[in-house]
Amino acid sequence: MKLDYSPAELAPRRSARRSVILASACVAVLSIVAVHESIATRSSTLQEAAGTEVAAAFNSGTEQAFDRALQSAASDTLAAPSASEWTTVVVRKGQTLSDIFDKEDLGSSDALAIVALGGDARKLQSLRTGDKLSYRKTDDDSLDELHYEFDESHTLQVRRTDNGFEALTIEAEIEHRQAATSGVITSSLFAAAQKAGLSNRLVMELADIFGYDIDFALDLRDGDHFSVVYEQLYKNGQMLRDGDIAAAEFVTQGRTYRAMRYVDGNGNATYYTPDGDSLRKAFIRTPVDFARISSGFSLGRLHPILNVIRAHKGVDYAAATGTPVHATADGKVEFAGVKNGYGNVIMLQHGSQYETVYGHLSRFRPGLRSGASVRQGQIIGYVGMTGLATAPHLHYEFRVNGMHKNPMTVGLPRANPLPRSVVAQWRSSNAQVLAQLESTSAQARVASAGGSSATTAAPGNPPPPALGSN
Ligand SMILES: [Zn+2]
Structure with missing residues (x-):
């Protein structure tokens, strides 16, 4: 297996790695600066200074200076709260913010006060199973700070100040x-x-x-x-x-x-x-999913009801009454109504040359009428046995310049190019x-x-990162 990242592949690896680290370092520094601005009592001059240093080192282009500045920035930003002071809670099914505050001895009046801040703080009212909340307490054991990552790029941060709680949302760079x-x-x-x-x-x-x-x-x-x-x-x-x-x-x-x-x-x-x-392709081959072809295209067969030899200029798909029928291409409804042997039938016009026909329908999609536009794959009606039919099936025809073609074998045109x-x-x-x-x-x-089942990574490449589960 080979997993590699361009531009790393095309540009020197070192500079690619640098910009990645710098990007995440900047996010950390920026978030601290944002907090600093909103909470006047907190000093973050250290972090700001570190951020400037990182940027300066990056601009100067010497890797050692860059690494040093980065290390110092990292230690400064991590130093403020020690990790052990934080507790992380995973939201269980049906748990509300007050449930969690009760359980963690955080005081339910604080839960109410936080939600009352409005804005993104209201998202705490609709916690989902599996969400994570991190908090730490003050020296006198009440809530000091709460973090809630409410989506993959946004974290709500709530802090206690001298005048109650303050909330702000930090956006992470993806x-x-x-x-x-x-x-x-x-x-x-x-x-x-x-x-x-x-x-x-x-x-x-x-x-x-x-x-x-x-x-x-x-x-x-x-x-x-x-x-x-x-x-x-x-x-x-x-x-x-x-x-x-x-x-x-x-x-x-x-x-x-x-x-x-x-x-x-x-x-x-x-x-x-x-x-x-x-x-x-401009057309999908089959208008019904999971259907069986009960009668193919032929120029002469015994008609089961009329009992005479007749051409069957379409394909029959046997399917239960009510099975959805899809438009095989973008087009316009030319006709949707009852027509002799076809029963309930839809005729679609696709550009100037192509036409498709869907017969024996039990019903039409509500609101479908002549002149309406349809999209490829859209449901236009439902299988039935109206008209001359002995069992529920869709009768499907494909016409090119007015000539019947076998829908199973006709060459299908491509959709429009870019x-x-x-x-x-x-x-x-x-x-x-x-x-x-x-x-x-x-x-x-x-x-x-070479008969190998996967390409192998070139020597010196980093191991592939774990892939997400989706
Ligand atoms: Zn038929």
């Missing part, structure tokens, strides 16, 4: 590091991915990205390999969890598929090939991602050829 790994299939995708250190969520994401081109149940062969460049989120130098896949490659049966993430102005992510072509105007900029801003995908996949090819 750092996005780039990681990469690769694997060779020897038994299953999941086994190989696990060996490569990919969390289950990322495996699912990987399968999703290439799901239009690769049937992961049928297509995989021993020696197929994949490479993934992804984000890992760090807080104060500690691995928090995996982020998203930035780029990926899958090589199966000698064919190479590549994907890179594109985020549009609204924050929606889509994966394209590095050339900007869509990985998605606009040409943004491809160059997108590629250049992801140059590092692509470079890392390139080097990781080179290792995967070597490992695949």
Whole structure:
């Protein structure tokens, strides 16, 4: 397995490590400064001075000076409260703040006073099972300070002052590091991915990205390999969890598929090939999940009710009445109503050439009417047996320029590519991602050829950090 971080891979390792440490040191220093500003009685000149020193040492660029300054800053920031004075409580099911204050002998009137501060302090009223509260007491055994990390980047800090409690929220900097790994299939995708250190969520994401081109149940062969460049989120130098896949490659049966993430102005992510072509097909193959094909496409068969030889210009999917039916592509509702043998039927228009038809429905999605837009995968109606049908099933047709095609075998067009105007900029801003995908996949090819089941870390690389459980 190989886990490495670009820019560490491309730039000298030392400078990458430095900026990471500096980032977390700055968070610590900044939080102390913030507290200092809000609580006038506390002096933090030491920490401020240390922060300046760290920055100066970093600017001057000598590593020794930097390390010295960092050590001194760390000891100063940690010196104030000794760790043993703090108690951490894990919230149990159903516990409220007053329950915890009672149990810890902190006095329930203080619990009320803290919640009455308002703002983020009110979050203490909706504690969740597993949340952690840390507190320490004053010399006369009442609450002095309470910390509550209410989400992965925010901590509420409550302190006693001469005039009651004060609260402030500290925001931790979440750092996005780039990681990469690769694997060779020897038994299953999941086994190989696990060996490569990919969390289950990322495996699912990987399968999703290439799901239009690769049937992961049928297509995989021993020696197929994949490479993934992804984000890992760090807080104060500690691995928090995996982020998203930035780029990926899958090589199966000698064919190479590549994907890179594109985020549009609204924050929606889509994966394209590095050339900007869509990985998605404009159509999904099947409009119903978990259905059995009860009658295929043919140009001549005996019709079960009319008892004459008739072409069956669609595919029948047997499924229980009420099974959801999905639009196979983005489009517009051309017709939704009753039409002779079709019974309740929906006809969708997709661009100027394509049309899909969904017959024998028991009912339509509420509010679905002619002219409405639908999205690929959206539920448009439910399986039934209206019209000429002997049992509940969906009759599905696929038409190209008015001609009936076999939905099972028709060549499906790709979804729209990334606009040409943004491809160059997108590629250049992801140059590092692509470079890392390139080097990781080179290792995967070597490992695949050598029969190894996972790429190995080069000597001198740090051991991979533990991966989040998700
Ligand atoms: Zn049919």
